[in-house]
Amino acid sequence: MIEGAVFRLRWGGMSMEVGRAGLRFAPVILAGGSGTRFWPRSRKARAKQVLALDGEQTMIQQTLDRLTPLASPADVWVITNCLLDETIAEQLPKVPREHILSEPTARNTAPACALAAFLLEKSEPDTVIGIFPSDQVVKDSARFTEVIRAGVALAASGDRIVVLGVPPTRAETGYGYIEQGAVADDATKIAGGIVTRRVKRFTEKPDKARAEEFLASGNYGWNSGIFLWSARTLAGAIREFCPAMAPLLEAIAAAYGTDEFTRVFAELYPQCENISIDYAVLEPRSKKGEMGAEIYCLPGDFEWNDLGCWSTLHENMADCSPEQAAFANVFDETDPLCVSIDSNGNYVYAPGKVIALVGVNNLVVVQTKDALLITTRDRSQEVGKVVAELKKAGREDLI
């Protein structure tokens, strides 16, 4: 097993203590995604999170930077895979190498979150764990700091789960939604006045009609994938809702820092259920009490964007709405030479080349050393199909 072998080299013989005295907040960056929708720039070993898609810093570097007002890099954890871990270690030199864990097999977010919970519960059960996807864009980082700080306070104040609901700006069918209930006055007080609501329900990707309803109702937020809870609360929730998974992760956490870790991790992790933390814990928890008693929602109103595909990157770089994006060409280069004749709403990435557009609109064109992708802004979320086709054709070298 290749992953195990690689892992052993890196981890064999280490021994360390987890957690620091008085630690209150440990961000866990989830960076295991393969990001096929940014093909051909993204590849298995060069996934979205390690690419500088919208600036000079890579997505995961931006994620860490955003967290530095709230936590020391020494307290940050990264859960990724063995194709990306070395790249991430290079990109995040201040994060302790032993905090960058490579899943032996991809198992979605629940096992990754659970691993973090059990690792930190051992020594610092009151520490608030923040789960942060590694591939999101936040434009208002001051507001991000404010909201996350409030969320940490709220999560530290008891057996509470804090989620962040992004105010929806369109009837997006690609996101999960959080239905919010009444304002929780006591929680709002702990959150320093940031209006905090109870969570009624989590709804996975809706169809267009339901998405329109959600948008119109005003009670729904996009599920940002950012969650805050104490190690104790998260570990407890895993034991309650994932009874099969819990002992596996507890055994892995127990082996962390010993010679056995790599072997145990490689053996037990693949046995965990392949399931998201939303499905595994948040949904069943929200259904338990009629009002989903212990889950609170803070507003993710910090100009959040998940950069799900080329068209969202286009909007992000043009700094405009999807509607306005139809009028903006984005030539994704430091010093591009472009000739555009009667052409609008295009995103072009073709480093080092003069780009000429004549009478074309709303296209996405991405050129790398070995590949050329041509699609439209509307269809760019289907780029994963290309990767699937290349895989079928046995062209692992291209994916």
Add this chain to the structure above:
Amino acid sequence: MIEGAVFRLRWGGMSMEVGRAGLRFAPVILAGGSGTRFWPRSRKARAKQVLALDGEQTMIQQTLDRLTPLASPADVWVITNCLLDETIAEQLPKVPREHILSEPTARNTAPACALAAFLLEKSEPDTVIGIFPSDQVVKDSARFTEVIRAGVALAASGDRIVVLGVPPTRAETGYGYIEQGAVADDATKIAGGIVTRRVKRFTEKPDKARAEEFLASGNYGWNSGIFLWSARTLAGAIREFCPAMAPLLEAIAAAYGTDEFTRVFAELYPQCENISIDYAVLEPRSKKGEMGAEIYCLPGDFEWNDLGCWSTLHENMADCSPEQAAFANVFDETDPLCVSIDSNGNYVYAPGKVIALVGVNNLVVVQTKDALLITTRDRSQEVGKVVAELKKAGREDLI
């Protein structure tokens, strides 16, 4: 003057006889065009005629090959410019180097044809000169041989000009049209039974409505740019209709083969009017008699295509009509790896890259070492505008 200097090196001190005893047919290939509509593949020093756009041979190599059943390469002349002459000499090693002439300045087709006329008139006035653009595609080369052979016979039979009218298949506004009159029985007989008509009129690029009329009438052919006439007839026509140009070209022809040639060519040729042979000779000649007495039209029914722009190349490579082309993707590569999802009617040239199309139709995408062009099949004839913009921006390196 750079052209002169280069020219002198090549021609200084040469002395040769023009023409061979008994010569009946001398094809003159016009290869001075700059072909901006195939940018970015075509550049000033790499024009359409020296590119292998639709196969392994370059356009000019195909042109010569098509003529070899009719003439020896030793009798072929090429008129080009100093950016292309060396490349052409390499591509056509059997054409005598001294038959490849570089215009000191581009002056359209009339001076080039006139130069050929006066050069050949000196020694072989009865030789039939055939004017052949260097950038056309002919699929039925057997029929081409048949028609041109008939045209040579007709042009050799007296003071006759033979033009070739391509049966139009669409209301093309980019071509000149030849209006044909009655069948000429005597000429048809000389042409071995190939129906030969009198020419009534030449009409330059019509608007859409007139093009539709022409197509519907059945009396119009596209002007192929292929003309046949004896050196005597062509020289006489130049003297008659281009009295200012004639003595300049006669002086150049007189200096050919002497030490003075380069100097005389560089000095006099730029003084010639910048005009096409159609405007300079054919139109006025056709207007002289009510029926354009001496001009005959043979059918250019040999699957002719002028490869005017990327979309015609697309149709040519897909071997289909413009309507059918909307359903055919052309990946212009020997061994392309392509993934096409819901995509049709596209032409893509991107050597060495895997190409992925998702939900795009009727695009033209051309990628070279230094440039990337994206346009549509409908707009591809506007690519010259890109070259104009790059010129304005001072980017001679890219045009």
